[in-house]
Amino acid sequence: MARYGMQYGPPQRSRVPLVLVAVLGLVLIVILAVGGVLLYQRLDEPDSAPPATKPSTADAVEFRRVLKSEQGQCPSPPSDTVVCDANGFRYTVGRVELNGAHVTEVKAAQNEGDPTWHVMLNLNSEGAEAFTRLTTDLAKKQPPLNQIAIVVGDQVVAAPTVQSAIPGGKVQISSNYTKKTAEELARRITG
Template identity: 55%
Template sequence: MTHPQYPPLFPQQPPAKRSRGPLLLVGALVLLLVAIVATGVVLVVKRSDDKPAAAAPAARTKPSDPTAVEFRRVLMVKAGTCPSPAPAGTACDAKGMRYTLGKVELDGSNVTEVKSALQEKGAGGWYVGLTLDSKGATLFEQLTAALAKQTPPANQLAIVVRGQVVTAPSVQSAIAGGKIEISGGYTRESAEQLVGEITG
């Protein structure tokens, strides 16, 4: 005896589809990670385009020894060998020029800050900057005003660091404000070395 085929009471369900939720979550996390890495690369690239940290001024304190730096009038200049030790009232520069100098008009006790920095204009070389206190700024302005009225070499101002003339520029006019720049072919290393010699 045959039994009629009845449809099952619970028809078979097709296999359940796997949820795509975890896959979407993983995909979203991967995209987020890629975005973060890309942003980091952009920031690194942007940072490398900025001015190098070396261009930023490196300021130091005032000279530990007031006699480490002196500002003196130039009375006479001549080429030749420099005796060691130099006679009183004389000093030489690195090029062998011998200077006969006047008295010390101001010194390291008037310097409040010494720094090396990269020039923003011109050739872009390094320089050493000195900042004077209010008394030093007044004395320096008076000194440069007097020198500007003289003829060479009496219009030159020698900046002497530990017994050596580091620069002796001609003065054309009074210099106010108490900011002094010593320049002349310095590299970062030589400017930092001069800063170290001034500050001790």
């Protein structure tokens, strides 16, 4: 008796579906691994501010000595020698000693562990030398003559008291800023 087409043992299956499932599994593993790495890198970055930039014009930010400070209204139209802040203080100021042309970088920043934000300005070498000379001189004076007005547009954004020389060309503008207000000030400086 002849057996035609008879096969002994389990039927043979094609290996194509098995290979296809294995390839799709490897592709899925690669996609998940790349996604995990990208997510880890994103989570590892601090709450970052916009990219740092330079001031758009030289007069975008000015550093001036404070000659007098008092409560009062600002002159209208604005004066070159009397500038006000947002809190109603009038500052009689000296000449511009440094400006946006000396600033190489402006960025909103936050110190680790500190909930408040500030605006960081980096000065070029000429600006760093001038700022060191200015703060060295101001540190020897009594209030308000030891204050430096940082003027953005036609407003004093900070008028810190200088207690010692500040070398190194790094200027930090602080005033209990939030991330939003620090970024807004940085944008005002950079135009």
